[in-house]
């Protein structure tokens with residue numbers, strides 16, 4: 286069956302529920318500046334962290350279809366919640382119908398692959414949204430790949446709203462970050478690495494570092510996902526050829542673009558002029 290989407294080379298799609306995915310996009314563009322990108326944030330419906338499997342799946346599938354319709358052959362779900370709750374169904378079921386030659390990749394697997402090299406005590410902490418933590422995706426993947434590592438998880442339902450509402454530098458953020466770091470570390474004092482398993486959390490990095498014990502390594506996913514994508518494109522030259530190279534990035538949001546653009550500009554450290562889209 287012929288694909289319903291354009292076969293012409295196109296930008297790489299990067300999707301998140303909101304602003305958090307920009308922390309991944311920024312690192313991807315540092316590592317792979319030559320490609321074109323389309324970023325899509327579903328800000329109008331963020332946060333996803335407390336939503337049901339069905340809704341996260343439906344919203345994520347809508348976003349993937351939108352990016353395919355823009356021509357993207359490769360879409361990165363720069364969102365742990367979507368990677369945990371929607372990626373497998375999209376990869377195993379929907380791609381067959383949509384276009385078996387297109388690819389959707391997530392952020393959990395590359396992080397899990399890397400964690401084995403980062404922990405000495407084999408006791409790893411995980412911060413994530415309630416959805417990511419309850420899905421047990423990290424526990425399951427880490428148990429498969431590194432059976433000697435024990436994972437201690439803690440959900441931080443307040444952190445995404447703090448970031449989405451630009452309160453990540455304020456005193457409210459101090460209160461919640463300290464409370465959640467203390468709760469995680471109380472589970473095991475041998476944790477030597479903490480995965481920031483939500484792409485919004487790098488915006489709280491300084492505060493997490495401030496309240497975590499000094500010897501604990503706080504792991505951001507951006508550089509890990511960027512290196513993994515670079516490796517993927519090297520191993521899949523057929524896909525690499527279908528990614529256009531112009532160094533551009535188009536930003537799209539389901540929110541009002543005039544609300545998205547100024548905040549996104551701070552995240553990526555350059556002027557963003559976003560487009561409003563309806564999924």
Ligand code: DGL
Nearest residue numbers: 305332333334365366484
């Ligand atoms: N940034 C996303 C993640 O990595 C989702 C946050 C949310 O929408 O709750 O999990």
